[in-house]
Amino acid sequence: MHTITSFEDLTPLIGTHLGYSASHQVTQERVDQFAEATGDHQWIHVDPVRAAAGPFGRTIAHGYLTLALGPVLLHDIVTWENIRMGVNYGLNKVRFPSPVPVGATLRLGAMLSGAESLGDDGVQATLELTFEVEGSPKPACVAELLLRYYFNK
Numbered sequence: 001m002h003t004i005t006s007f008e009d010l011t012p013l014i015g016t017h018l019g020y021s022a023s024h025q026v027t028q029e030r031v032d033q034f035a036e037a038t039g040d041h042q043w044i045h046v047d048p049v050r051a052a053a054g055p056f057g058r059t060i061a062h063g064y065l066t067l068a069l070g071p072v073l074l075h076d077i078v079t080w081e082n083i084r085m086g087v088n089y090g091l092n093k094v095r096f097p098s099p100v101p102v103g104a105t106l107r108l109g110a111m112l113s114g115a116e117s118l119g120d121d122g123v124q125a126t127l128e129l130t131f132e133v134e135g136s137p138k139p140a141c142v143a144e145l146l147l148r149y150y151f152n153k
Contacts (some may be wrong), residue, residue, distance in 0.1 A: 007123045010115040018127075021076035021108040023134065024069065026061050028102045034065040048102075061100040066131050066141045069134055073108035082152050091125060091144040098138040103112040105134040111142070121151040133148070 002018055003012055028048065035041050043062055045049045051059040071088070071108040080086060098107055114126035124146060 001076070002078045004078060004080050004149075007115070007117055007121075009015050010112065010123060010125060013112045014115055015036055015111075015113065017111045019077050019110070021073035023105045023107050024073060026100050028059060031059060032100055033059050034062055034068070038062070038064070040064075041103065046103055055101050056101060060104040061095040061102065063141065064105060066084070066096070066100050066106070066130045067143060069095060069106065070108060070129055070143070070145065072132075073106075074110060074127075077108065078101050078109045080083075080149050084152050085150045089147040089148045090111075092144040092146065094141065094143040098133065098136055098140050098142050100131075100133055104136075104138065107132050107134070118148065118150075122148060123151070124148050 002009075002013065021145055035046050040062055044056065045051075045062055046059065048059050051057075109130040109132060111128040112125060113128050116124050118124055124150075127145045127147065129141070129143045129145055130139045133140050144145050
């Protein structure tokens with residue numbers, strides 16, 4: 001676990017793999033809740049009977065649900081303290097190389113690939129996120145995440 005309280009805490013970590021989150025089981029209930037929230041009710045996500053005969057043999061999580069778990073899982077790896085505000089600034093790249101089957105165990109790995117000062121006590125951190133499914137040779141999702149944090153003066 002890394003605790004960041006200032007821009008100076010980040011610079012020695014650039015290029016460093018920060019670690020892994022705890023494991024998180026992806027449930028059908030969570031997938032159904034995500035479908036309800038987004039309106040994406042495709043059968044490969046929400047119909048276990050039909051999905052059993054489909055290409056993945058069971059229902060799978062939405063790719064964007066996997067990505068949306070990033071902030072929660074990232075808290076297991078790095079925490080930010082002494083901040084007045086944090087902002088999700090966006091993503092540079094996102095890929096979903098393999099599915100996340102419902103019932104699978106997912107974890108997140110993170111590397112700090114960059115950090116730049118924004119002035120006014122702000123920093124933009126670039127993190128390379130890799131979502132891994134236990135037992136799968138390919139990651140479920142890889143993404144380059146941009147976060148902005150503004151420290152207390």
